[in-house]
Every structure is written in C-alpha cells, then in structure tokens.
Amino acid sequence: MLGAIEAGGTKFVCAVSDEDLNIIERVSFPTTTPEETLEKVFHFFDTYEDLKAIGIGSFGPIDINKHSKKYGYVTSTPKLAWKNFDFLGEMKKHYPLPMGWTTDVNAACLGEYEVGSAANNDSCIYLTVGTGIGGGAIMNGRFVEGFGHPEMGHILVKPHQKDDFEGWCPYHRNCLEGLAAGPSVEKRYGIKAQEIDADHEIWQILAYYLAQALVDYTLILRPEKIILGGGVMSQIQMLDLVKKEFTTLLANYVEIPDIHSYIVRPSLGNNAGIMGGLLLARKSL
Structure with a gap:
C-alpha cells in the first residue's frame, strides 16, 4: 500500500x-x-x-x-x-x-507527466496559478532541479501598459506571482477574482503576464507540453487568452507543437x- x-x-x-x-x-x-x-x-x-x-x-x-x-x-x-x-x-x-x-x-507535474496530460511525452512543465504561482518541470523523466528547486512563479515580468498595480509579493513586487496570482485581483479591486465578469480587462492583463512567463520557459527549456492548473486558470476564458498572448509574444521565433496541444489544462484536475x-x-x- x-x-x-x-x-x-x-x-x-x-x-x-x-x-x-x-x-x-x-x-x-x-x-x-x-x-x-x-x-x-x-x-x-x-x-x-x-x-x-x-x-x-x-x-x-x-x-x-x-x-x-x-x-x-x-x-x-x-x-x-x-x-x-x-x-x-x-x-x-x-x-x-x-x-x-x-x-x-x-508532484503535480509528475502526476501529469506519468498518467495525465503529458503522458507519452519526454518533457513537460506544470504551472499552477491560484493563491500563489509555482511550477515544476520534467525533462527526460527527471525533475529540473539543481542546488534547489525552480521558483517559476517569481520570475520578473514587464508591466502591462494598462496596469498600474505594483504587485503584492513581499520579496519582488512585480514578479509573476505578485502580478498574476489570485490575490493580486482582490488587491486591485477589493473583490474576489471569481466575482469579476469574464469580459473584464483584468483577465487579458493576467494572460499577458502568464504568457510572458510561458515564453521564457519555452525559450529556456523547450518542453513538449505546458500544463496550466490552479484556480485562476479555472476561469473558462483564461486558457484561450493565454494562448493568444503567448502566440503574439513568441512571434514564431522558435517552433513549438500545435498551440492547442502545447498549452493545455491538467487532465487529472x-x-x-x-x-x-x-x-x-x-x-x-
């Protein structure tokens, strides 16, 4: 057992x-x-x-x-x-x-790699976007790690031109987690993310930050699949918004699998x- x-x-x-x-x-x-x-x-x-x-x-x-x-x-x-x-x-x-x-x-990355959305692939990244943002990566069956584990949620991102929020991360302010995790929405508007309409501009702003990170991960690690989980990504409109922003930012610089099979939701939920x-x-x- x-x-x-x-x-x-x-x-x-x-x-x-x-x-x-x-x-x-x-x-x-x-x-x-x-x-x-x-x-x-x-x-x-x-x-x-x-x-x-x-x-x-x-x-x-x-x-x-x-x-x-x-x-x-x-x-x-x-x-x-x-x-x-x-x-x-x-x-x-x-x-x-x-x-x-x-x-x-x-652990979530391993689950998706072995029996979930990345099964039959040799590499993947799993990113959870919720109360915080964290990520794991597997390349050729092994976790990407060295002196320590990756902290994918704390890479710095460029502010969106319509966003004057300074970020809530106590360490870095305008890192990915500080600008795009769930609490950033509440700190901007004073209400929970799930209470905001699906067509509100904040979702496009969050997608812009997430897409920046996914471009960076793509250029550095070249994974076969990126899996996006967490409460923020449960918003029905978010996956398509992220794919659109990612496509614009990557600008066809490197080849990736078809975008709809490259950036996906976790099949294990x-x-x-x-x-x-x-x-x-x-x-x-």
Whole structure:
C-alpha cells in the first residue's frame, strides 16, 4: 500500500492507494501549525499498518538538496509557523519507511507527466496559478532541479501598459506571482477574482503576464507540453487568452507543437498533486 501527502499552504490532502495507484481513501484538512497538522496526518496513516512508502509534495520553498543539513525542511516560507521546519524528518520519526520528497508543483507535474496530460511525452512543465504561482518541470523523466528547486512563479515580468498595480509579493513586487496570482485581483479591486465578469480587462492583463512567463520557459527549456492548473486558470476564458498572448509574444521565433496541444489544462484536475505523491512513493521503493 502507498501513501501520499499533498501539503499545500491552505490545506493538506492525504491518500492511500494500492500499488496500481487505485486510491482507497483520501482526506483533506486545513493547514494550520505543524503540530496540529501532522497530528491529523499521523491519525490518518496510522490506520494503515501495511503502508510501504509515502510520497510528499510540499509547499515551499523547501530544501531538496540531499547533501544539505536542512534536507527535508520547509525553509523561507511566509507561513511563519512552518519556517525552518523539518517536515520530512518528523515524518520519518513516525514512519521508518522509504519517502519521496519534492515540491507540491513538482508532484503535480509528475502526476501529469506519468498518467495525465503529458503522458507519452519526454518533457513537460506544470504551472499552477491560484493563491500563489509555482511550477515544476520534467525533462527526460527527471525533475529540473539543481542546488534547489525552480521558483517559476517569481520570475520578473514587464508591466502591462494598462496596469498600474505594483504587485503584492513581499520579496519582488512585480514578479509573476505578485502580478498574476489570485490575490493580486482582490488587491486591485477589493473583490474576489471569481466575482469579476469574464469580459473584464483584468483577465487579458493576467494572460499577458502568464504568457510572458510561458515564453521564457519555452525559450529556456523547450518542453513538449505546458500544463496550466490552479484556480485562476479555472476561469473558462483564461486558457484561450493565454494562448493568444503567448502566440503574439513568441512571434514564431522558435517552433513549438500545435498551440492547442502545447498549452493545455491538467487532465487529472485536482488529483494531479496527490497522484504525483503516490508515484513518488512508488518510485521510492
């Protein structure tokens, strides 16, 4: 039996499956303090005595460098209770099992790569656009990472000519997350993104920022597929707007697959992260 944790900044999702990735049980609960949250994690997994491995995809930044003294830690997160918390270490204290450890977006990327929208491709990028923006990439079956993991949501972008918003990211202001994540809409207008009409100009502005990032990722990594998930991308009009802006900005400089098969939605939907966690668990055996 395999276990998985999709550790998000807002909520945790835990699941167990058989070795063929058929989910047996799945639960979710709010992310509070490490102590309170892990107590619920342990309560869930303790009922499964034949658990063989656990895969964890965590919000970050996290330390993925196996040579680092802080490998397995959540590091410089704005969630202060989790800052410099030894997440993987606490899990291993409770369960002496093989464990896979990566970011939440890497886990979602793995799920889509293995059994989702990028199945049968050798490379892909997964970007989630919601409360924050984060991305993971896989090239030839391996995560793109080095000293640390990518922080795709914090690349700097050029302001839209109709947008005077300075950005809300406390580190960079006008990075992609600061200008295009869900909270940027509320901070501009004082209402939730889902309350704004589909034909409002903000969606074209957000698409412009996202397209800039996708052009950068395309030019640097040349993936076979880009998968866009998250709450902002659930707006029905967003995918077409992003494709249009991307096509304009790329200007046919490099060849890509057909745009409609190149920039797509996650076929696993909200299951991408937890499925990736189960795959991590299976790979760790």
